[in-house]
Amino acid sequence: MASSSIVVLLFPLLALALLSALAADNFLSIDCGSSDSYTDKNLINWVGDDAFVQNGKSQVVQIPNGVSQEMSTLRVFTTRKKNCYSIDAEKGAQFLVRGSFYYGNYDKKSAPPSFDVLLDGNFFDTIQTTAEDVIYFEAIYVARSGSIQLCLAQSKPNQFPFISAIEIRGLDPTMYSHFESNYMMVNTRRVAFGATKSIRYPDDGYDRYWDPSGDVTGILKVTSDALGIDGIVEDQPPKLAMQTAITTSKTSQPLGIIGNGLPSAEVPIYITMFFSEVNLLDSSTDVRSFQIFIDDKNPSDPIIPIYGGVTEMYIANRTGSSKTSISLVATTDSTLPPLINAMEVYYLLGPLTEGTNSKDVEGLAALQGKFSILQEWTGDPCLPSPYTWDWVNCTTDDTPRVTALYLNGYDLSGQLPDFSSMDALVTIDMHNNSLSGAIPSFLGTLPNLKELNLGDNKLSGPVPSTISKNTKLKLEDSGNPNLCASGESCKTIARNDSPSSSGSSGTKKKSSKLPLIIGIAIPAFAAFWVIVVVCVCVVTSNKRRKAAVGAIGTGQIGVANMPNGAQQGVQMDGQMAGKLGEAVMNQYEVNVEEQATPDYQQQVTPEHVQDQDDRRLHY
Template sequence: MANLVLVLVNLIALPALLVFVVIINPSSHADAVFVSIDCGFTGSSTYKDENSIVWTGDEAYIHNKHESQVFNEYYSSNTPVDWTSTVRVFPTLNKNCYTIPIGKAGERLLVRASFRYWDFHNNPNYSATSPGPTFELQFDGNYWTTVVTKPYDIVSYEAIYVAKANTTSICVAKTKDNQLPFISALELRSLDFKMYSHVDSNYALLLANRHTDGTNQTVRYPDDAYDRIWVPESGFIFTKTVKGEARSIDTSSAQDNPPEAVLQDAVETTGTRWSLVLDTSGLPQSQDQKVRIYMTTYFSEVIRPLNSSTDKRSLQVLVDGNPYSGTIVPPFGSVSTVYITNITAYSNTNFTIESTLQSTLPPLISAYELYTITGPLTQATTSTKDVEGLAALQREFKILQKWSGDPCLPSSFAWEWVECTNTTIYATPRVTSLKLSGFGLFGPLPDFSSMDGLQKIDFHNNSLDGPIPDFLGSLPNLNLLDLSENRLNGSIPTSLTQNKHLKLVLTGNCLSGMSCPPNDASPPPPAGPPPPDSTPSDSPAPGRSPPEDSPASGPSPHNSPSPGSLPPSGLSPPDSPLVLQTPSSSGPNQYEAPPPPLGHHNSSEIPSPSGDKECSDKPQMILGIIIHVSLISFMFSNF
């Protein structure tokens, strides 16, 4: 029960990092993840493809749907639904992420991201031979790959990794001007934890090639319970296909759980003097770019028990002509596996299967997989303290909920309105600055006191109201707090006024002793131009919850803040007539306090006004006018 309560608390606390999904379970363990997301499909229903895989739309998994764009290549209602015909494009934000719950931390996942580009923007300069957009693909704060697209080609990337949390985030990030990230499909599959465990879980595997030999049919789900896609081999020479005679194949000895369907048949050379050369086209082309690789090769005898006196099949795996494995005798009705994990390679590295001198039969192979191994993965996500504080801000100000994924990672793609510490892959990033000037925030400040790494907070030029929270004075590292040009009221907490190390900017508020700026019925709009699909004029005020079917207004940031695209950070505020700043000398804070209002006695702290949050002198003005008019009336009546 305690665990259930903890899960519910986490779900409430992290609105932009968690979403609810329906998980389909064809995999072996009960809580397995099997999610197929058609990006750009906005229908409320699901559909099933020719492989009996159930696909769902993507709106439940993203937070920036109102500023993204959806395109469908076909407009006829008679056209069958297919993920290759839809796409979601992201014209705003540094990065845009899909967040998928996976049940628990430590899940080993296969994630496949697919992209199909066509001229969905009706570009007059478009050509079928022109390159498509290029952008970055990321998972859980780690660089995955650079996506390179061209018209009408389907490009897919697969990664296998162990998730560090109970959700995983897949992000696309803009890296070039005028080249907008997009995505067509996203698929997640749980793997048994023993699978691919020859590689340490602090590294990820990126698919280079996965081939089935002896068949011309692609093998995937349901024949492969994990929905790995096994592509028929086509590059062998001096070979022939051999149909297997075994009724079933025992795969229990193979740690990576190959499907029986890829082991039924095999390919062999036409003689013992020929070798099988494996496909390495998915590896880097240059020898200078050699990478660590992981390869799994599968061998299963296809002929019934051989005549031991005349027939013998034995083979070896060689790398660049040097023996890598010992002698392999493929078993009938089961499988023998060779794992290659401790070498670097590139596309011209030769992986060959050859007969031994004792073999009377040619070499064969049933299937194989080839992966590159990444560098060490980020071991720590953004601090839980900061995630909790950011979630509180996102709950209060709905305009901030379009940001998702890790707030600080990768470091070059942090959220536009935060700054983070530069850390190693082993250190936990901390948020050091909040840059929310001119974001159209409206309402009181929530409690984000857990963010004790903050050094700078800039909320100037919004429509914040209510009192200044006391917790701001307890942030141990804070050296700049800019709350100017809002409608905050009440007294200034002494924890702020007595802080000798804090630059405090409060100009243009309704605090005790200050003249209040005119009250507008609506908050100021966010700085910067509206996003491509701008909010209609009857949309709700920025910073509050919009209707579910209406876009939230906000800034239109791209790679980095710049004039006209993002609100200025404001961390170096312009000259102002009232800057409350602690002097460098010791002793109590010596800032120049505003004079007390008429009718009040001098005191060290002026009590905050009672009643509503509107800080105006209208009641006193009205009373004065009434008295003045009454006196004039009295004088005339006596005259």
């Protein structure tokens, strides 16, 4: 940060109505967990949160405890690492964002949870809820895109984040102009000194909460006798806050500001103070002049409050903590003690991230637009790093890139959209879904892609040449019955290829029919021989019966009286069977030779055939 600055601002008679116009156009109040629309006692219009969030469950608190209507319901998130509200906003416009949390024992467990709050991909704060108190945060920042993403993230097991209300207030662009837009201002204290009750809308057109100051020994509360506060300064405190103040009873007594709400560690700070004279002074005798000291050093220029007007002083470009002291000390020429009407204390958070690379955001938006199940993931895809989306992997750069999509088993169906803008992808895993249609050719042109798993889907058509010819890309596409290889002609084929070869060729080798023929011929040949043997046995048996009958007819019985009878019959049947077998083998060799390759035919020599014949004849 630059050197410390304490600057006094004086703005007479600005047009409040004109400066407040922007706030009216950017004024949104969301009752989380409710579906109703209503107007509260402060004339603020509230709407339910259904249109701003995807997940979560509505709950009703068990201990109303006199809280306002918007605190009686909440939305709790029991799934996902983070869940986000998305609220339209004008890019470059300045907003006050406030979130409120009231536990109210909604779950009947008497266990108030702790969780993290994120804003546009930036870690904002850890919220520790209590059993009965309303906890809220408030920040001022410039919208860096066309929406405000307010996210709740689970940081501890079984402690589920929830939220009761979200309020968005557009601020005038001239307000809080002394901090850099790549930082966020987190409010720790806003007080209307001397007030008896809180001040907010409609007294403050921007609906800032101004708490009344408590009673402090030696500190006096005073009220302005001015008929009105006609002037307004840059940060536009409400006029009602300028009508009361605190002071000391003695000019010599410094006015110490007790409590600043800052963290215990040193942080960049932004503090604004507002002053208005409460009495019409006699200029000849009365003087109220004082200086501001930070940690009892670095005094500001003298401040002389204006009766019926406003003087603003801001402290910036320095660090502070809960130990930082602020005191107002009268100058030597002052006849009256110092006073103060109102004060705001902020610390700066940043520099803010630009978010995930816009190319990846564009590609992820295309995927979410196509597959509604993915719309449950909201907020920045990569940031902050502990809360990236479940199905992406990101780099750790200040502007991270998405390097992997892990969408296996997400029940995705239909054709893949164009997400070619995601040129940092190294891995895409979309197996085990119901993706259909052709594989997009752009997948093969992603410059860093190394692994592409599209297995077990319903994809069809040819594998694009951008993929099949990409030697750096490992493709897995098995389990897609209607997918075919790329080439001049494409026919549906069964895909049981390995990842390294799948989709790389459209040419099929001509298969030989020889194994099939041999597989059929050999069993047939064996069956034939079984039939021949059976036939021989039957014929022999018949001849014996005939010879026996003839012998009975002539009165001769016995083999000795049958010269060459049965033995000759057997010998003739054997010769016939041998010839039949020889004919069958000749036909078998002809069929085999017709199916054999030329190389095989050249290897069959006459001697080989003779050997085959010899073995056949002596079988």
